[in-house]
Amino acid sequence: MKKLINSADDVLADALKGIEASDGNVRVDHTNRVIYRAEAKDSGKVAIISGGGSGHEPMHGGFVGLGMLDAACCGQVFTSPTPDQMLEATTTVDTGAGVLHIVKNYTGDVMNFEMAAEMAADAGVQVETVLVADDVAVQDSLYTAGRRGVGTTVLLEKIVGAAAEEGQDLASVKAVAQKVADNGRSMGMALTSCTVPSAGKPTFDLPADEMEIGIGIHGEPGRHREPMADAKSIAKQLVDPILHDLDFTGAPVIAMLNGMGGTPLIELYLMYGEVVALLEAAGIKIERNLVGNYITSLDMAGCSLTLVKADDELIRLWDAPVKTAGLRWGL
Amino acid sequence: MKKLINSADDVLADALKGIEASDGNVRVDHTNRVIYRAEAKDSGKVAIISGGGSGHEPMHGGFVGLGMLDAACCGQVFTSPTPDQMLEATTTVDTGAGVLHIVKNYTGDVMNFEMAAEMAADAGVQVETVLVADDVAVQDSLYTAGRRGVGTTVLLEKIVGAAAEEGQDLASVKAVAQKVADNGRSMGMALTSCTVPSAGKPTFDLPADEMEIGIGIHGEPGRHREPMADAKSIAKQLVDPILHDLDFTGAPVIAMLNGMGGTPLIELYLMYGEVVALLEAAGIKIERNLVGNYITSLDMAGCSLTLVKADDELIRLWDAPVKTAGLRWGL
């Protein structure tokens, strides 16, 4: 394992120092490993927090700032943060208007956020939770932990951040969040595994002529393996299951072609070109898009596609100003 | 080799389709493989073009847009573009106020841009050239092709773009460019080689316990190899030769901690933290910074550090609005 780290145990603590030094939008509570907005939000506005294991940067810490998150709770690499961190963040960011927890549907995240929400309620903070479960690779959600929360989380954090920023109350912010969660779908694939620092070697072996289809964001193996193929075929393998799951025609769509961390941008652009061609052929109109590394899996090579079926309101909120390390416009 | 491509020969052409589809700031001339601003600059303003081999994305195409480049000429992967492309771009973007060519000091780029400048002069366009040669890894520039142009290029394109946007004339835009070029220094390192699609395998082998110090951006081997070390020691290996080469104290400094394409963002943040600690100890004040993938080498893992010794004017131009896929603020 070759990584730019000091030791496997210190990855998160050391990275937080660099985040604090580089990102003027945030301040860092190193004890609780929470990244907060540098300037707290106006009193009376709903606050928004998220969190999860580290190794997915820029998510979530890179999305803290005006128009997006108020705080991000950082777990160890690929490990959900703890309820204490979430409680601390929740009570700190609450301006009196309540707090929305954005939770990706992984067992660990769900349980830790659940405990935190119970504790926050005890502490008198109004908490609502939105669960993102957008990964169409998980087919049979009855006999599993349900669909994983992946790419839609990024788009949701942006949109919901804008709703909170414009002063919508907790119920309506939660409704916007639910709308995005209900209308977002993702599908990912990997060319390589990633290497968790404390494990010291790749989570799984992937032969030089195979790829893993239906990968999550924790370096866990995907749904099945198949022989390596060209970009056109891979694009089809991402697009088809998403379109099969939800009808995206007749609405403005927000698309994200996301890199897993180890894939060069030129390949992501190339894949986006292939995806757009397929979507256009299916009569789907992409109104907004992101191409780049937004929700990553350490050094994994591969990509994921996320589509959110939007409406005028969601597009308006998408276009609202945002000022974070990971997403910025209008400011 | 596993890559998200259709065929090695089509990488650039296919990627250009994706860039065109995703980036609203640009339009693409597929025949000449030139990326232009979607809306041409106001007449009477100096135009700025750059270009180079592909595989360094977001540089240069991702820096085309308001406040930065007017056009980027895209070569094949790691191969300088041709004079025809540059001539076409130069004559297209000229508004009558002349064109600045930003050229990285690689023999191929220099010669092709030289031929293009000769041809453009014949065609009656006023052309000035700034050469970026900031790579302190190349020590003995008398007996080499001179220092390579690397990270400073990104910061220079931003700053010079702002100077042109505010209406400075060609001589003064060129002077700003030269000031940045003179005051920028970079140093890079690699944990792995990259794989050029047409070569199909890594350019060089790097054993699991070694790293390459003084790497350029073309996947060419660096200056020397040594045993793998921790982030703190690597940071020192980047910082020391830069500070040895130029005194950065007493001036506002712009820093970029750049990823080579295959390095996760969490490691880049971690490295930035180590670099900042060393610079602070040396009495250097970082006023602005970038951490992320800005000038990459395909899928290479590793990073580079760039420091530009700025002044109030350069900081003002840095802060001016910019709207490109790769850098965006104020708009």
Add this chain to the structure above:
Amino acid sequence: MTLDLLADWLRRFAAIIDENKTYLTELDSAIGDADHGANMARGTAAVVTHLDEATTIDGLLKKAGMTLVSTVGGTSGPLYGTLLMKMGMATGSVVELEPDQFGKALRAGLEGLIARGKTELEDKTMVDALSPAIDAYDAALADGADLWDAVDAAQQAAAAGRDATTPMVARKGRASYLGERSAGHCDPGATSSAYLFDALADVIGT
């Protein structure tokens, strides 16, 4: 079961986890995300630093549970944390437990864990080791066994339960995303749960 013995139990658990953290992470690499060893080692090491503070059994168990919750994260943090916290809540403020009281505490802990994890048997989780172990413990006591024999029965049942997870198709947690591909791998959480009873047997045996 004295306060000291319980503290020794958790100390021994931490030691076994630490010895086997690479193995646990390997198991989690195959059907998860390669962090179970690091998670459990971090959490149990933190638990050990607080063991001397406790003056009552419920204090010891609750503090240990809370420490796991606040240091482990992931899936195992809330689950192991709940197990110990609910055990503590069930014992009351005492310094010694009869074997059957210990059994009731274990049962309460297990029920808390199951409620938190919404798990059933044969979901291929730690419950598949914990549940048969606690059943065996209770059954042994009901048959008139002493503490040592009951713990011995529990240890064997935990190991058998752990081994039985190998052919199972996971229906909970991260491994469930693998569907059929999760079969053929032993569950990391069931493995660490079996260590809990190995640790108990070790400290009771000595």
Add this chain to the structure above:
Amino acid sequence: MTLDLLADWLRRFAAIIDENKTYLTELDSAIGDADHGANMARGTAAVVTHLDEATTIDGLLKKAGMTLVSTVGGTSGPLYGTLLMKMGMATGSVVELEPDQFGKALRAGLEGLIARGKTELEDKTMVDALSPAIDAYDAALADGADLWDAVDAAQQAAAAGRDATTPMVARKGRASYLGERSAGHCDPGATSSAYLFDALADVIGT
């Protein structure tokens, strides 16, 4: 040297490059950026598509040079392009060249290339193959050799010049960044330049 023979020469050059493009890229991987084979194959293939259009030797060479400049890019595009363009400028609008006229054209091309690349001998570049080859050609003619023998001498000198680049430390181009580490590797550009004379010998020999 007829127009047809020169066209055959460039056709044969393209064929040799295509056969050896993997090898050229391997050489460029060791001390460069792994694209010399792809660059030269792309350029020479484009040159071939225009060879039938030419009606004069200068037209043929200038078009071939311009095609290389506009399709190769990198370092070798402008250099090989200049070589052929300057050759064309030196021949005038003819359909046949005497051996000494061809030698003068080669010399003019080389001088153009050197001026563009600002290279000296022993910089470990294509010049280290081209320059001795053209010297040998001229010397052979001066000694009264016929075209075949002069080309044969040039081919041998080019090969020797190419081989002589192996121990050299590069002082120009990308390989120069390697400093001492560039020694021990044959220069890719010198290798493709030697193919130019291999191609010439092939078409003259037939």
